[in-house]
Amino acid sequence: MDEASTTTHNSLHSLFKTFNSSELCEWQEEPSNEDNFVLRTTEDGSVELAKSSLNKCIEYLTNEPEDKTLKQTFFYTYRAFSNDEEVFIKLLQRYGYVSDPLLQIRVATFVQEWVEFSLCDFTEGFIEKILFFAEHVLTENGHNDLSSSIKQSIIGSKGRRLERDLFTPFVFDADFRFENYASSLIAETLTWIDFHMFSRIRPFELSEIKWQGPDRHKESPNVCSVISRFNMLSLWVSSTIVSKENLQERADSIVKLLEVLDCLLGLNNFTSLFAIFAGLNSVSVFRLKQTYKLIPERSKEIFIKISTLTNSKGVYRNYREYIETVTGPCIPYYGVALTSIIFCCEGSTSLTAYHRINFSGFKIVASIAKKLLEYQKASYSIEPDITLKEKLLFLPFMSESDQYTLSLLREPRRT
Numbered sequence: 001m002d003e004a005s006t007t008t009h010n011s012l013h014s015l016f017k018t019f020n021s022s023e024l025c026e027w028q029e030e031p032s033n034e035d036n037f038v039l040r041t042t043e044d045g046s047v048e049l050a051k052s053s054l055n056k057c058i059e060y061l062t063n064e065p066e067d068k069t070l071k072q073t074f075f076y077t078y079r080a081f082s083n084d085e086e087v088f089i090k091l092l093q094r095y096g097y098v099s100d101p102l103l104q105i106r107v108a109t110f111v112q113e114w115v116e117f118s119l120c121d122f123t124e125g126f127i128e129k130i131l132f133f134a135e136h137v138l139t140e141n142g143h144n145d146l147s148s149s150i151k152q153s154i155i156g157s158k159g160r161r162l163e164r165d166l167f168t169p170f171v172f173d174a175d176f177r178f179e180n181y182a183s184s185l186i187a188e189t190l191t192w193i194d195f196h197m198f199s200r201i202r203p204f205e206l207s208e209i210k211w212q213g214p215d216r217h218k219e220s221p222n223v224c225s226v227i228s229r230f231n232m233l234s235l236w237v238s239s240t241i242v243s244k245e246n247l248q249e250r251a252d253s254i255v256k257l258l259e260v261l262d263c264l265l266g267l268n269n270f271t272s273l274f275a276i277f278a279g280l281n282s283v284s285v286f287r288l289k290q291t292y293k294l295i296p297e298r299s300k301e302i303f304i305k306i307s308t309l310t311n312s313k314g315v316y317r318n319y320r321e322y323i324e325t326v327t328g329p330c331i332p333y334y335g336v337a338l339t340s341i342i343f344c345c346e347g348s349t350s351l352t353a354y355h356r357i358n359f360s361g362f363k364i365v366a367s368i369a370k371k372l373l374e375y376q377k378a379s380y381s382i383e384p385d386i387t388l389k390e391k392l393l394f395l396p397f398m399s400e401s402d403q404y405t406l407s408l409l410r411e412p413r414r415t
Contacts, residue, residue, distance in 0.1 A: 011136040015092060015129060032056065036356060048363070051356045054082055058090045062106045071110075073359060075117045076366035080207035081357050084118075084126055092133070101141070108138055108146045115153045121202055127154060176391045178240070179256050185385055187263030189392050190233075190272040192384040194331045197226050198271065199376045201334075206369040207362075209345050211338070226334060230275045235397035237279025241288070242406040243398075250410065251294035254280065258295075258302045265306070267380075268330035270323065277306050284400070284407035291411070315339075329378040337372040341365055 036053040037060075049060055049070050061071060078087060088111075095107040115122075115130060122130075131151065138147035178186060200222040205211065211220035211227065237257060244250045257276055264273040279285065280303075295303070309318055316336050323332060344364045398406070 011132075011140055015132055015137065038356075040360070048359075050360045051358050053356055054086070054090060057357060057359070058087075058094055062091075062094055062103065062110055064106070069363065070359065071113070072370065073363045073366040075114065076203045076369050077207045077362040079204040080362070084122060087114075088126075088129065095137070101143075104141055105143060105146065108143055108150070112146060112150045112153060115150055117203075119154060121204060130154070176395075178391075179252060181385075181388055183256060183259035184263045185388060186260050186392070187267055187269065187272075188382050189384045189388045190260075190264065191267045191269040191331065191380055192382045193389065193393060194226075194229070194269055194271045195329070195380055197222070197229060198331050198334070199379070201226065201373065201376075203366075203369050203373060206337075206341060206372070207365055209342055212342075223334075223338070226271070230271065230335075232395055232397060233272060233275040234279040234282070235400070235403075236395035237276050238282040238285045238400075238403050239397040241279075241285050241291075242403050242410060245410070247291060247410075248294060250288065250291045254285075254291065254295060255299045258299045258306075261306050262302050265309075268323075268326050268328065270319070270333040271331045273306065274310055274333045274335065277310055282400070282403070284403040287407060288411050329380045330375045332372060332375050334372060337368050340368050344368070 037056040038050045038052065039047050040050040041047055049057070049067065052060065057070075057074065060067065061074060091107055091111055095104055097103075111130065111133065119127070131154065134147040134150040138144070138150070202222065205220040205223045210216060211223040213219060216224050241250055241253050244253060257280060261273055261276055264270075264276070309322060310316070311318055316333075319333060320336065323330065344361065
C-alpha cells in the first residue's frame with residue numbers, strides 16, 4: 001500500500017471511530033441476484049431499479065451511468081428504510097473499497113448532492129463527520145475541488161439551519177373582529193403565515209405516513225403543524241359565525257370571508273382557501289338558511305366559484321387541473337398530496353421479502369413529495385401587518401358540538 005493510500009486508510013479509520021466502530025469496515029460486494037437486485041423495464045422502455053438491498057442500491061447509485069430518478073427517490077425517502085449514519089457508513093465503505101479515483105469521485109459527488117439536499121435535517125455532530133471526510137479523506141486523495149464544494153455547501157446553508165421559530169406565541173384574542181380589516185390584508189397575512197409554515201416541511205416527513213404515527217410530532221413535526229393550523233382556521237371560521245347572535249352580523253361575516261377567499265385565490269393560497277371554505281361548509285354553518293338568504297349575489301358567485309374549485313369529485317380534479325395553470329408563488333392544498341401518499345403506502349410495502357427495499361413504491365411517493373415541495377422554491381414578497389399577524393396566528397375556536405348547539409339557538413329546527 002503506497003503512502004497516500006495508507007494516509008487515506010488512516011483517515012477513514014479515524015472517521016469510522018466516530019461511528020463507534022473501532023476498525024475500518026470493508027465494503028461487502030454482493031453478487032447480484034433476484035433477491036437483492038431487481039431491475040424492471042418501464043412502459044417508456046427505460047430501465048429502473050425495482051428492489052434491492054441497501055448495499056446494492058449504494059453500488060448502483062455510485063456507478064455509471066447516473067440514475068437521476070433513483071437518486072431523487074433515494075434522497076426523498078431513504079429515512080423510511082435507513083438513517084443518515086448508516087447511509088454515510090455505506091458510502092465510506094464504498095469509497096475505501098478500491099483506489100479507483102473515478103469511483104471515489106462518484107461517491108464524493110453523491111455525498112455533495114446529498115448534503116445539498118438534506119443538510120437542514122442533519123445534526124451538528126453528523127455535519128462534523130461530513131466535514132472531516134471533506135477536509136481529510138478527500139484532500140488526501142487529491143479531490144480538492146470536491147472537498148471545497150462540500151464545505152461550501154455546508155457554509156452556504158448555515159443561514160437556513162440557524163433559522164428558528166418565526167412565530168412568537170400570543171394570547172388568544174376572543175374579541176378579535178376580523179371584519180375591521182381589509183379582505184386583501186387578511187388574505188396576505190394568512191398567506192405569509194401559511195408559506196412560512198409550509199416552507200418548513202422536509203422530504204423525510206412525507207414518507208411512510210409518519211404524520212399519522214405515534215411519534216408524529218417528532219418524525220413529522222412540520223406536517224403536523226400545518227394540519228393543526230388548517231383545522232384551527234376552519235374551526236375558527238365556523239365558531240366565529242355561529243357566535244354572532246344577530247342575523248345580519250352573521251351574514252356580514254360570511255360575506256367578508258368570501259371576499260377573503262377571492263383574495264386568497266388571487267394569491268394562489270389554496271391552504272387557507274380550503275380551510276376557510278371547509279369552515280363555511282361545516283354542518284353548524286351550512287344549515288343557517290336564514291343567514292344565507294341575506295348573502296348578496298356577488299358573494300354567492302364567489303361561493304359557487306370556490307365550491308366548484310374545491311369539489312372533491314375525481315380526487316379534486318378541478319383543483320388539480322387549476323393548479324397546473326398557476327404561475328408565481330403558490331401554497332398548494334397539501335391534503336391532496338397527503339391522501340395520495342397514504343394511498344400509495346397502504347397499497348405497497350416499503351420492504352419486500354428478505355428486507356429488500358421496494359424502490360418501485362418509493363419512486364411514486366418521492367414524485368408526489370417532490371411535486372408538493374417544489375412550491376417552496378418561489379416565495380412571496382409580503383410584509384404582514386404585525387398586529388393582524390398576532391391575531392391570526394392563534395385563533396380561538398369552539399368544539400364542533402358546542403358550535404352545533406349555538407347554531408340551533410341561532411336558527412332552531414323547523415318542525
